[in-house]
Amino acid sequence: MENQDLVVGLNKIKQGNKDWVDFVKNDVSGRFEQLAKGQQPEILWIGCADSRVPANEITGRKAGEVFVHRNIANVCVHSDMNMLSVLDYAVNVLKVKHVIVAGHYGCGGVAASLSRKQYGIIDNWLSHIKDVYRLHAAEIDAIENKEDKENRLVELNVQEQVFNLCTTSIIQNAWKERDDLAVHGMVINIGTGELIDLNATFTSNDALGKVFAFQ
Template sequence: MIRSYKKLFDNNKNWVLDRNTSDPEFFTSLAHGQSPEFLWIGCSDSRVPANEVTGTAPGDIFVTRNIANMVVHTDMSMLSVLDYSINVLGVKHVMVVGHYGCGGVKAAMGTKQVGLIDNWLRNIKDVYRLHEKELDAIDNDHDRFNRLVELNVREQVLNLTKTSIVQNAWANGQDLLVHGLIYDVHTGLLKDLDISIGDISKVKSVYKFDVDYSLQ
């Protein structure tokens, strides 16, 4: 057990050596700060590392992760990351990234109690309820599972647009796009769900906040 833990430090030293060999100024530049264009809201699944999947370097993507890449309006951690990335770092793209084979989505499709996480998974069950007619019409369990993964990403994108953080950014004239993506663990490829939203026009009126333009 200790051996596997210590292995992480050996790997770290090798990584530093490789970085310094290929770019002697890498860590000096990185220490000056970050200016990422992207916020990645992903699943905690260990098979979906944001930088490696996208071929980007440290400092390129701001990341927050939770079970099944959820945007829950009572999750202060996620909201704090969202606020900081938009209002301090000035990211231009917020991406909800789900993945096929998601254990959280799979568990939400069943009735077995898992534990504390059941309260979190109930949010995914709500997604199923919203799209119950479509999902129940899919006979193949695997295809229904994949479709719920996609629909869950779609609903989390919509949840982002319902936040005052995103709406105020748009009202203030910030260039900000919200995207939905799926990562296929079988192929390693990212799939754009073509549900990008860049302004308030696609937000239902009941979710729109009044904006005091006199404060701008």
């Protein structure tokens, strides 16, 4: 490896791991020994892949307390086997109690979905967010400020992805068996660190509408 910037970057990664190893070695709480035996998180976090929104730090949780799935703009679609596999494992094996869809203001994916510019293969993924815009076009178009327009779509996107999760067979079948599972929609304000509850919480399929709610 001849590029010195790459060498320096790799060395920082390795040093960071050494520091972490030392921290684990010197921890006297016993929690890392427990983590080595398994995990029992209560939260499944479905968030954006953006580097500024780490789930554990935002929720004040330690290692082993949050099961995480992240993608561009926290999209949850019924054809995404990656997301569905994570959801199934989290709900049916780990028995998480809270599934959180977490968007964030200033989301580049959401901003890109409001433009007509092509970015590459990601354009196909962003079409899911364009569909959210299509459902709420009148409201979004009525907002004049560009940042406010994008941030409102961030909120609406979270709400739609929460609905998508709730209509999966995974969540609905779990609700048939247990009453301690909730799906929430939240948005992160990166500038303040605040996790904003959008009051988009479902604990059953009662409010989904009859064509979406399985019997």
